Amino acid sequence: MSPDVIGNPRIPQPIPLERADELGIQQVMDLNGAPTGNLADPGLSREEVRMFYETMVLLRAIDDRGWTLQRSGRIAFWIPLRGQEAVQVATTHAMQPEDWIFRDHRTLSPWLMRGASLELLFAQLFGAESEPQKGRRLPCLIGNRAVNLVQGPTQVGSFISHACGVAWAAKLKGAKTRVLGMFGDGATSRGEFHSALNFAGIHRPPVIFLCVNNSWAVSTPLDRQTASSEFAGKGNAYEVPNLRVDGNDPLAVYAVTKKAWEETSTHGPTLIEAVTWRLGFHTSSDNPDLYRHQQENKLWEPWDPIRRTRKYLAIADWWSDKDEAELLKRCTDRIKTAVERAGQMEIPGPESQFEDVFEDSHWMLDEQREKLLAEVRGGDQ
Amino acid sequence: MTTKMTVLEALRAGMAHALENDPDVVILGEDVGTAGGIFRVTEGLQNRFGIDRVIDTPMDEKGIIGHAIGLALFGMKPIAEIQFSGFIHDAHEQIMFCAAKYRWISGGQYTVPLVIRAPSFGGIMGGVWHSQSVESYYAHGSGIKIVCPSTPQDAYGLMLAAIRDPDPVLILEPVPLYRSLSGEVDDNGVAAPIGVAEIVRPGTDVTALTYGPLRHATEKVANELASSHGIETEVIDLVSLIPFDIDTVTDSVNKTGRLVIIHEASETLGFGAELATRIQHRSFGYLEAPIERVCAPDVPYSYRVGDEYCRPNNQRISAGIRRTAEYSF
Numbered sequence: 001m002s003p004d005v006i007g008n009p010r011i012p013q014p015i016p017l018e019r020a021d022e023l024g025i026q027q028v029m030d031l032n033g034a035p036t037g038n039l040a041d042p043g044l045s046r047e048e049v050r051m052f053y054e055t056m057v058l059l060r061a062i063d064d065r066g067w068t069l070q071r072s073g074r075i076a077f078w079i080p081l082r083g084q085e086a087v088q089v090a091t092t093h094a095m096q097p098e099d100w101i102f103r104d105h106r107t108l109s110p111w112l113m114r115g116a117s118l119e120l121l122f123a124q125l126f127g128a129e130s131e132p133q134k135g136r137r138l139p140c141l142i143g144n145r146a147v148n149l150v151q152g153p154t155q156v157g158s159f160i161s162h163a164c165g166v167a168w169a170a171k172l173k174g175a176k177t178r179v180l181g182m183f184g185d186g187a188t189s190r191g192e193f194h195s196a197l198n199f200a201g202i203h204r205p206p207v208i209f210l211c212v213n214n215s216w217a218v219s220t221p222l223d224r225q226t227a228s229s230e231f232a233g234k235g236n237a238y239e240v241p242n243l244r245v246d247g248n249d250p251l252a253v254y255a256v257t258k259k260a261w262e263e264t265s266t267h268g269p270t271l272i273e274a275v276t277w278r279l280g281f282h283t284s285s286d287n288p289d290l291y292r293h294q295q296e297n298k299l300w301e302p303w304d305p306i307r308r309t310r311k312y313l314a315i316a317d318w319w320s321d322k323d324e325a326e327l328l329k330r331c332t333d334r335i336k337t338a339v340e341r342a343g344q345m346e347i348p349g350p351e352s353q354f355e356d357v358f359e360d361s362h363w364m365l366d367e368q369r370e371k372l373l374a375e376v377r378g379g380d381q
Numbered sequence: 382m383t384t385k386m387t388v389l390e391a392l393r394a395g396m397a398h399a400l401e402n403d404p405d406v407v408i409l410g411e412d413v414g415t416a417g418g419i420f421r422v423t424e425g426l427q428n429r430f431g432i433d434r435v436i437d438t439p440m441d442e443k444g445i446i447g448h449a450i451g452l453a454l455f456g457m458k459p460i461a462e463i464q465f466s467g468f469i470h471d472a473h474e475q476i477m478f479c480a481a482k483y484r485w486i487s488g489g490q491y492t493v494p495l496v497i498r499a500p501s502f503g504g505i506m507g508g509v510w511h512s513q514s515v516e517s518y519y520a521h522g523s524g525i526k527i528v529c530p531s532t533p534q535d536a537y538g539l540m541l542a543a544i545r546d547p548d549p550v551l552i553l554e555p556v557p558l559y560r561s562l563s564g565e566v567d568d569n570g571v572a573a574p575i576g577v578a579e580i581v582r583p584g585t586d587v588t589a590l591t592y593g594p595l596r597h598a599t600e601k602v603a604n605e606l607a608s609s610h611g612i613e614t615e616v617i618d619l620v621s622l623i624p625f626d627i628d629t630v631t632d633s634v635n636k637t638g639r640l641v642i643i644h645e646a647s648e649t650l651g652f653g654a655e656l657a658t659r660i661q662h663r664s665f666g667y668l669e670a671p672i673e674r675v676c677a678p679d680v681p682y683s684y685r686v687g688d689e690y691c692r693p694n695n696q697r698i699s700a701g702i703r704r705t706a707e708y709s710f
Binding site: 132133136143145155158159161165166167168170177191192198199202355356357359362363 | 405407433438439441443444447448449450451452453454455456457474475478479482483484485486487488489490491492523524526547548576623624625627
């Protein structure tokens with residue numbers, strides 16, 4: 001199906017990463033994984049780059065499984081992440097475990113890379129009572145304090161000022177904690193984006209604002225979101241240092257995030273725009289055929305972060321076909337086990353929704369709870 | 382040991398006590414620092430505690446609340462001042478769907494011990510944006526408490542209670558009483574309990590339930606009606622709205638059989654609607670008259686005549702009490 005969109009004739013193409021230099025986009029790897037870009041190779045170890053690759057492959061496998069769980073009716077919702085693996089993996093690695101990460105809707109990496117279990121991740125998708133948020137949030141809206149991962153309120157961008165506030169508190173309290181606040185390109189139109197950059201410019205908290213620019217805010221393309229040629233430059237108005245980076249290049253994303261992390265203790269905030277591309281659906285409730293072609297994705301495919309990283313590994317002779325086969329099997333097995341276990345878990349009872357409204361409940365809630373429980377259990381004659 | 386204070390001074394004393402005793406307490410808002418706030422509630426606090434504890438912010442309500450949420454998430458106890466309650470709506474989503482929801486949406490992992498101060502109510506010839514009673518917008522939903530002190534002692538005690546509460550608390554401050562009302566305050570650092578009403582004036586014929594500055598007008602009218610009409614009105618100041626003290630109210634209504642609810646907010650879906658429903662459910666068999674409401678009409682608040690004819694004046698409060706006291710089937 002070919003969309004015929006009145007008033008919006010220019011369906012965007014991926015931002016051309018082959019013109020990174022000209023567009024002010026920092027890049028380590030070229031199309032073939034060779035570290036020949038305008039940014040020096042950060043010199044990560046064999047183990048680190050392999051970990052990047054393995055985690056990206058696992059994320060894509062989780063994405064595939066999440067999609068089929070949604071389409072088969074076992075979970076209510078899915079937010080695809082395919083193609084956007086590099087940004088999340090590299091930024092998580094550049095931050096320290098005690099740093100707080102406010103995630104955008106497609107980021108799963110801190111959960112996995114900071115040691116929370118895959119089983120618990122799938123438990124979240126099934127809405128299990130025992131997952132950290134007690135089954136209250138839509139599938140994919142994951143938050144886990146054990147790994148300093150915050151799932152903010154669902155309204156896009158509403159939590160950018162919260163991320164800035166946490167960093168500000170860390171500074172006021174003399175804590176070492178830094179904060180990564182992730183959000184999409186559409187969120188930059190929200191007031192909270194501007195509030196946060198404005199406050200950050202004044203108070204210089206140790207926060208990294210990460211705009212994951214995938215060119216689409218649901219169906220609205222870039223040129224209908226802003227007349228600005230880039231998102232990073234919006235930081236100039238607030239005296240927040242900013243840069244653009246190739247979001248499909250995990251080494252570049254790591255390098256710029258690590259540098260921004262180091263600079264939190266000198267100049268405070270940085271705004272990073274990671275340029276990537278949304279390959280498919282906004283969420284499982286979307287129908288992209290209404291507003292875009294699939295053919296633009298062909299332009300993106302060579303820039304697939306997994307493909308490029310594999311090439312980088314091959315050049316360094318850090319990866320073999322045997323490694324690849326073992327990795328794919330490991331991903332499949334782990335996901336299978338996690339889904340089997342998570343799918344058996346208890347879901348919350350009706351009384352669970354009355355917990356955590358306040359630390360201590362009060363009579364108005366207590367009365368509603370007792371009435372509801374009596375009604376649903378047939379005890380109220 | 383008590384000190385004579387205005388309402389404004391009592392609020393300030395509560396904040397100063399907290400700033401002095403808890404390093405995690407900070408104040409932030411528009412003009413709260415050097416100027417001490419446009420009402421001077423925070424006057425002198427920045428000099429005393431420094432610019433990192435009493436923080437002037439950009440003119441951005443959603444930014445003030447959004448950043449205060451971040452501070453609270455990391456264990457601080459921010460007191461955010463909204464300059465006038467009529468300016469709070471820019472931050473509605475931050476208050477109701479961020480601050481008030483974090484505990485629940487995170488399964489209890491993240492909490493927001495945040496105090497929001499909102500100078501409220503009419504009586505200062507302020508027009509639409511400087512005379513607002515916003516309680517219903519914040520009472521509908523979940524996860525935030527609302528208190529409404531209108532004596533110096535309550536102002537002091539509830540300020541401390543709000544700061545020590547582990548959840549967000551909205552304080553509706555009585556602007557017209559800031560400087561006009563003073564009294565002895567036991568400023569010993571003890572918080573007042575949230576959710577406890579006060580019987581302002583005992584009576585046997587009719588219960589007048591109110592909160593905010595109208596508590597004082599209602600008390601005055603009740604005294605006049607006692608001498609002019611022999612009507613003994615029991616006046617109750619609700620003091621806390623979420624949660625509110627239903628036991629004190631129903632005990633009174635079960636005794637008088639008659640209830641009139643008086644508030645400044647406009648009538649439709651005003652907090653009185655909730656009070657009437659809950660109380661009639663508990664006291665149905667005791668009621669001898671329909672529950673009456675004396676509220677603002679559903680019109681915006683006029684600069685010139687709002688204080689007299691939008692906000693319930695003494696004539697209207699008196700008429701409402703008499704109508705209820707004298708009602709017969």
